[in-house]
Amino acid sequence: GENVEQHPSTLSVQEGDSAVIKCTYSDSASNYFPWYKQELGKGPQLIIDIRSNVGEKKDQRIAVTLNKTAKHFSLHITETQPEDSAVYFCAASRGNRDDKIIFGKGTRLHILP
Amino acid sequence: DAGVTQSPTHLIKTRGQQVTLRCSPISGHKSVSWYQQVLGQGPQFIFQYYEKEERGRGNFPDRFSARQFPNYSSELNVNALLLGDSALYLCASSWGTGGYEQYFGPGTRLTVT
Numbered sequence: 001g002e003n004v005e006q007h008p009s010t011l012s013v014q015e016g017d018s019a020v021i022k023c024t025y026s027d028s029a030s031n032y033f034p035w036y037k038q039e040l041g042k043g044p045q046l047i048i049d050i051r052s053n054v055g056e057k058k059d060q061r062i063a064v065t066l067n068k069t070a071k072h073f074s075l076h077i078t079e080t081q082p083e084d085s086a087v088y089f090c091a092a093s094r095g096n097r098d099d100k101i102i103f104g105k106g107t108r109l110h111i112l113p
Numbered sequence: 114d115a116g117v118t119q120s121p122t123h124l125i126k127t128r129g130q131q132v133t134l135r136c137s138p139i140s141g142h143k144s145v146s147w148y149q150q151v152l153g154q155g156p157q158f159i160f161q162y163y164e165k166e167e168r169g170r171g172n173f174p175d176r177f178s179a180r181q182f183p184n185y186s187s188e189l190n191v192n193a194l195l196l197g198d199s200a201l202y203l204c205a206s207s208w209g210t211g212g213y214e215q216y217f218g219p220g221t222r223l224t225v226t
Binding site: 004006032034036041042043044045046049089091093094095100101102103104105106 | 117146153154155156157158161169171203211212213214215216217218219220
């Protein structure tokens with residue numbers, strides 16, 4: 001069935017360093033890949049997304065890359081700050097052909113002072 | 114503009130009872146999706162509604178049902194509650210169908226005792 005694997009489950013980086021979270025997906029029909037940030041006691045917040053016709057997308061300190069052949073996609077956060085500490089979820093969707101998002105299990109990111 | 118709102122914030126129910134959770138989407142959004150998030154896991158898709166019609170259903174038992182009203186708000190009902198139904202229930206709204214650009218509310222924390 002459809003599955004999204006996410007690694008690592010926990011990640012600690014020094015403030016100012018970069019963080020990378022990697023995901024793989026199983027459904028070759030997936031064409032939309034959002035990333036969500038969830039802080040304690042809050043709902044997931046959409047921070048960036050990428051569609052299958054694009055290989056890379058950047059928004060200030062965050063970027064996503066997509067390799068459709070390998071079914072891999074990654075989130076890169078540069079110049080990390082304390083407010084980046086949260087749980088990050090990758091997800092995949094077929095978009096218009098299917099109406100659900102399949103989420104990974106999440107990565108808890110700790111930014112160390 | 115207000116984001117997605119959900120009520121109540123917290124709820125405690127007893128096994129066998131029934132519960133109704135409510136969601137108001139972002140103004141202009143016509144689609145509402147419901148997700149269940151168990152502690153330490155990513156959200157799992159339950160339903161999507163668009164223009165009052167069910168557009169998608171996840172692998173949840175028939176005890177779970179939902180509906181969407183003419184003003185695009187939505188209710189999720191769960192009958193015959195089990196201990197395993199304890200979770201954070203998230204509502205997400207989007208402009209159209211599919212998994213594109215879904216924005217989440219803060220969730221309702223349901224505890225079944």
